Amino acid sequence: MEILVFVKRVPDTESKIRINQETNSVVEEGLNFILGPYDEYAVEEALRIKGAKGGKVVAVSVGRDESLVILRKCLAMGADEAVLIKDPLPETYDGLRTARIIARFVQAKFPAARLLLFGKQSVGADNSQVPAMVAEFLGIGQANVVVKLEVDGDTAVALREIEGAQEKVSLTLPAVVSAQKGLNEPRYETLKGIMMAKKIPIPIVSIEELGFKPEELEPRVAIVKMDLPPARQAGRVVTGEAAETARQIVEYLHNEAKII
């Protein structure tokens, strides 16, 4: 079974974000970039399914040359192949555009793929829209924010997280599944894996090669401004005997903040 797993290079979650007000973009200098945390669950799940059922895992990223680093990581974890779809544009925050590229890529290069795995969102754009849009463009089913996945022949059953409950989703393959924390515990790459990954060539596919005319990928998102949120002011800090501070908390919430 051919499994595609889509990954994105993102700043790690401990990063402090700075904004270039002139270009309305995130300052990349000084940021530590990683494989998206949710994408990592998707990669691990792909490897586990391959381990149980056989087949091939292909890691794919849409981005610039810098994304080769995270594709190497996927190979080191155990992916069989990796492909970079080279996008000349920096972050557009436009899920539709990315989804169009991915859907066209799947149709052109991997029409027989049975399972398309994603992280439930990229960490940064936080859009949570590419997996569902890809599923729509390909006319296949989807299960998003998945914490459990069982593949059996041409079907799969996924448990997806909703507010205070889980939905059991029955899928006919091919299908799109996006991974949530809790799906699995991603493996660390081994030294042997890292050495092997260095030897695997990573083909680069261009946007033109996928037959896009430039205007087709015109972003639908027109950025007006990027800014930092207003800083919160530190409030009052008290110390003292526990019973007294407990009383002060409730008094603050009841009389000042008027919340309870």
Next chain:
Amino acid sequence: MILTYIETRDKKIKKSSLEVLSEARRIAVDLKTEAAAVLLGTGMEALAADLSSYGASKVHLFDSAPLDRYSTQDYAAALAGLVKKLSPAAVFFSATAMGKDLAPRLAARLGVGLAADCTRISVQDGSLEFTRPIFAGKALLAFRLTSSPQVVSLRPNIFPAVPAAAAGEIIREAVEIPSAAARAEVTEVLQESGGEIDVSEADVVISGGRGMKGPENFELLREISALIPRSAVGASRSAVDSNWIGHQHQVGQTGKTISPNLYLAFGISGAIQHIAGMSSSKVIVAVNKDPDAPIFKVADFGVVGDLFQVIPPLKEELKKLRS
């Protein structure tokens, strides 16, 4: 027209859908148009009255047995048909689990962009401008969509639900469910034990971090939660990664980004990825032993002290308030 998708659970309208409808009505006034609602499922007619009291001029009703249980593909097909028929200026969703599943599917079907998880919408020169948090709230992105209709999802717990009387005329819609070969179907909904409300929907979140010292002590937070209506128990990443509590409780950049009225943090130092996920809470109260904990930089009210000493009298004070 602005069309609002109304989400139901157990035949009840979700509060976040009323928030969205209220905002849709506010925007519709600015755009000099009307706010309409769409409901899918069975036995939904009784709910239409609730929507008229939140400003829906019309309620488009798909009452059909195959729509009784949520299916992304069928719901997207029904909504796309309605959008073609009505040509609304915008379609609004709540950015709930269902909204995040459905809105992008509809947007792709219509070939338009999606403004996801917005926390502010304004009308500028007759068109919509959106603001949404990126990097879990470490930055804000203001943008417009260049495609039409504007498909938008709004973050729950941000926009107020404001009653406003309107006609709420029921219009019955028919749907043809296309047969797709590769389908996904929800076959069962598994309720979490205790029917706790989700941290993303709670008015008050009582959260614990590494300072809780072990899974058994999260019981203390559940006891506080039992004393506060519409509250839920949250956790920091380190508590979740130590398996003290399930990840669905995690608040922060790899958990949930939330905006409750009150965030009560116990034994949470305030890592940057955690602060990102909760700093849009209206009020933050923190209890921590370490006076230098970064959480105190964002807390409206902080207590430097031992949470295990503070919680028992805090529970007593809360009980006093209730009685």
